[in-house]
Amino acid sequence: MRDKDVSKIDRILEAAFEVFSQNPGASLADVAKQASVGRATLHRHFAGRDDLMIALTLTAAKELDAAVEDATANCQTYTERLEAGLNAILPLAARHMFLSTDPASQDPRVTEVYATQTRDLAHDIDMAKAEGTFDPHVPTEWIVQAYENLIYAGWATVVAGDATPKQAASLAWRTLTKGTCP
Amino acid sequence: MRDKDVSKIDRILEAAFEVFSQNPGASLADVAKQASVGRATLHRHFAGRDDLMIALTLTAAKELDAAVEDATANCQTYTERLEAGLNAILPLAARHMFLSTDPASQDPRVTEVYATQTRDLAHDIDMAKAEGTFDPHVPTEWIVQAYENLIYAGWATVVAGDATPKQAASLAWRTLTKGTCP
DNA sequence: CTCGCATGAGACACATATGTCTCGATTCGG
DNA sequence: CCGAATCGAGACATATGTGTCTCATGCGAG
Numbered sequence: 397m398r399d400k401d402v403s404k405i406d407r408i409l410e411a412a413f414e415v416f417s418q419n420p421g422a423s424l425a426d427v428a429k430q431a432s433v434g435r436a437t438l439h440r441h442f443a444g445r446d447d448l449m450i451a452l453t454l455t456a457a458k459e460l461d462a463a464v465e466d467a468t469a470n471c472q473t474y475t476e477r478l479e480a481g482l483n484a485i486l487p488l489a490a491r492h493m494f495l496s497t498d499p500a501s502q503d504p505r506v507t508e509v510y511a512t513q514t515r516d517l518a519h520d521i522d523m524a525k526a527e528g529t530f531d532p533h534v535p536t537e538w539i540v541q542a543y544e545n546l547i548y549a550g551w552a553t554v555v556a557g558d559a560t561p562k563q564a565a566s567l568a569w570r571t572l573t574k575g576t577c578p
Numbered sequence: 579m580r581d582k583d584v585s586k587i588d589r590i591l592e593a594a595f596e597v598f599s600q601n602p603g604a605s606l607a608d609v610a611k612q613a614s615v616g617r618a619t620l621h622r623h624f625a626g627r628d629d630l631m632i633a634l635t636l637t638a639a640k641e642l643d644a645a646v647e648d649a650t651a652n653c654q655t656y657t658e659r660l661e662a663g664l665n666a667i668l669p670l671a672a673r674h675m676f677l678s679t680d681p682a683s684q685d686p687r688v689t690e691v692y693a694t695q696t697r698d699l700a701h702d703i704d705m706a707k708a709e710g711t712f713d714p715h716v717p718t719e720w721i722v723q724a725y726e727n728l729i730y731a732g733w734a735t736v737v738a739g740d741a742t743p744k745q746a747a748s749l750a751w752r753t754l755t756k757g758t759c760p
Numbered sequence: 761c762t763c764g765c766a767t768g769a770g771a772c773a774c775a776t777a778t779g780t781c782t783c784g785a786t787t788c789g790g
Numbered sequence: 791c792c793g794a795a796t797c798g799a800g801a802c803a804t805a806t807g808t809g810t811c812t813c814a815t816g817c818g819a820g
Contacts, residue, residue, distance in 0.1 A: 404797095419681060420679070420681075421603070421681060423776080423777055423778085424777075424778070424779095425777075425778090428798095432798095433797085433798080434797060434798040434799065434800095435778090435779095435798085435799085435800095436779090436780080436781085436797080436798075436799085436800095437796090437797060437798070439778090439779065439780080440796095440797090443779090444778075444779075445777090445778080497602070497679050499601060499602075499603065528760060529759060530758045530759060530760070531758055531759060531760045532760075534749065534752075534758045535735075535740060535741070535749070537735060537738065537740040537741075538731075538735055538740065538741065538746075538749045538753075538758075539758055541731040541732075541734050541735050541738075542728060542731050542749075542750075542753050542758065544731070545727040545728060545730050545731035545734070546724060546727060546728070546731075548727050548730075549720075549723040549724050549726070549727035549728075550723075552723050552727070553717075553719060553720055553723050556719065556723075558717060558719040558720065559717070559719075559720065564720075567716065567717075567720045567724075568724075570716075570757075571720075571724050571753070571754065571757065572753065572757060572758060573757045573758060573759050574756070574757040574759055575752075575753065575754060575755045575756040575757035576712045576713055576716045576720075576721055576724065576754060576755060577711060577712060577713060577755050577756055578710060578712070578713045578714070586767095605806080605807055605808085606807075606808070606809095607807080607808090610768095615767090615768080616767065616768040616769065616770095617768085617769085617770095617808090617809095618767080618768075618769085618770090618809090618810080618811085619766085619767060619768070621808090621809065621810080622766090622767090625809090626808075626809075627807090627808080761820105762819105762820090763818105763819090763820085764817105764818095764819085764820100765816105765817090765818090765819100766815105766816095766817090766818100767814105767815085767816085767817095768813105768814095768815085768816100769812105769813090769814090769815100770811100770812090770813090771810105771811085771812080771813100772809105772810085772811075772812100773808100773809090773810085773811100774807105774808080774809085774810100775806105775807085775808080775809100776805100776806085776807085776808100777804100777805085777806085777807100778803100778804080778805080778806100779802105779803090779804080779805100780801105780802085780803085780804100781800100781801085781802080781803100782799105782800090782801080782802100783798105783799090783800090783801100784797105784798095784799090785796105785797085785798085785799100786795105786796085786797075786798095787794105787795090787796080787797090788793105788794090788795085788796095789792105789793095789794090789795100790791100790792085790793085790794100
């Protein structure tokens with residue numbers, strides 16, 4: 397039965413990503429319907445909306461970690477890591493973006509996950525500074541924000557049909573490092 | 579009584595900006611309370627949540643237009659206009675950001691306002707391209723997205739206490755044009 | 761001073777989301 | 791083939807937001 401449970405949990409989480417991506421205010425009934433699962437069954441695995449949101453956040457973090465780790469396995473430099481990571485994250489942005497505006501981010505596990513992600517990114521940026529990719533005079537905190545928001549910009553461009561994910565990632569990386577001047 | 583009405587509408591709109599900025603899902607009762615106004619009075623001026631959101635969007639657009647127009651009055655070039663506009667918009671981002679994730683953006687007036695803003699921005703960027711500020715090979719649509727999202731990044735940096743609005747605007751402009759490389 | 765009107769407070773009905781429960785159907789293991 | 795467990799569907803109670811209405815109050819106009 398354990399396997400079945402996992403399968404059902406995964407289906408619910410997957411459905412939640414799809415539904416909430418398109419409408420962050422969707423009801424749990426919508427999620428259950430998308431997962432082809434009874435509403436009661438959803439409540440058997442997730443106590444309520446908050447529990448589900450927390451699980452989604454942790455799942456999203458795992459997905460991101462896995463994608464980034466896979467994409468950066470063969471990278472030699474931190475600069476390469478950042479560029480490859482950007483390519484890996486951008487296609488996942490659509491699934492996870494609704495979590496950033498989620499008000500239920502008060503759980504300690506969630507805040508810790510976010511803190512860890514930001515800290516790791518800041519670390520890589522600091523290392524890339526040492527490699528000469530970023531100006532040491534530009535605050536690392538700013539580069540972190542710019543990195544994350546240019547990913548969002550790339551995703552928006554893809555959604556608008558103005559670029560492929562690869563092109564968007566390329567533009568985001570170019571803008572972050574060299575800007576858009578000639 | 580006309581003056582009183584305007585005053586009350588303004589108070590409601592101002593309260594709505596404050597409340598929704600901190601919690602986009604707040605109830606109309608919260609807004610009325612913040613405005614020191616009866617809930618019924620709010621409904622006398624705004625038919626419902628959608629109406630209020632539309633009014634907020636149009637008000638925000640006016641505020642942005644006014645701020646940008648004022649800040650760019652003495653600009654000689656489109657490049658200067660874009661940089662000055664960025665400085666003007668960034669402090670207002672906190673008030674308006676919740677509107678970008680608002681699902682009630684299906685009203686024709688709202689979509690038209692957004693379309694106009696984006697079109698004007700794209701026009702200025704095209705002109706700045708001609709001035710040599712942006713690489714003509716970089717799609718204008720991308721620069722629009724980067725411009726808007728770097729404003730958001732700047733606002734986030736200010737909120738985090740890592741920069742003043744002026745510093746954040748400067749970083750955003752530098753990143754958009756020259757990037758963050760040394 | 762008095763009248764009239766807008767207002768704030770609150771009652772009321774309604775819609776929706778949520779959480780719990782029960783029951784018949786289905787499925788899986790023995 | 792049978793029994794137990796799980797599931798989906800739906801009923802039910804509850805909470806919250808919303809929209810409308812009434813009414814006493816208080817303020818300003820006349």
